[in-house]
Amino acid sequence: MTTRFAHATTTGRTHAQTAAAVVGAVFLVVGIAGFIPGITTHFGQLELLGHRSGAQLLGIFDVSVLHNLVHLLFGVAGLALARRRDSARSYLIGGGVVYLVLWVYGLVVGHDSAANFVPVNSADNWLHLVLGLGMVALGVVLGRDEARRRR
Template sequence: MTTASRSSADRTALQKAAQAVGAVFVLVGILGFIPGITANYSSLGMAGHDSAALLLGVFQVSVLHNIVHLLFGVAGLLLARTPAQARNYLVVGGAIYIVLWLYGLLIDHNSAANFVPVNTADNWLHLVLGLGMIALGLALSSNRRGATTPRTR
């Protein structure tokens, strides 16, 4: 008899990576709503550049920003169910973070265009996340293909 859910031993490294990234995003989303972990919590705004709340005292957040982290994390947990979905989550999600990094570089942080909001620390974190997610998705999917392709003589 087979079960509907797969044990963690049955998951590929690619799926485990997507699951771990998703879990981290869920955790970050939750932490953004916790006073003390988020400095200036009383100034946490719904959205926009005027939210002065700082996750870990460094990364500018808002209610919208925290919700996006939560949703992005839940997506990672759900998409980790299959190797193909896990790869797509990491590669496409990484590309989204690269676009967000570029967006953060191009906008005026004190303007209405900074609706997420982001600051300089967020921008560079988005670059590292984007590159890291893409690298994980590509490296682990190529390892998986190579490991499952039988060699014949």
């Protein structure tokens, strides 16, 4: 099936929509994995929130129930917003900005501080930086390509 838009895939979705759906699906998988013993090490230490949660996704990234729920909600939002071209781009850019803010938060807040309610560690900080930059880049580049093709 072809569409009148050269930038759309054969399903009629833009590349930004596909990217938003993929990112959303990955967040859903990560959110679910955070509740699976074995994938999440020290699962018995999983707490609702805060830096005292000893659970780690893949033995690397600190997680809590709140952290996992945020991933699940972020995933659902990505899938829902991927339905429309403009909202898919907004999800990628806006979500990327949220992750960049989380990166700064992780740098500023001490890992053993009571203010570290998410919780985050150094691995989370690096991941948030990469996610933030990657999502913003996807939203900008794919959105720019879409706008150029519309003209």
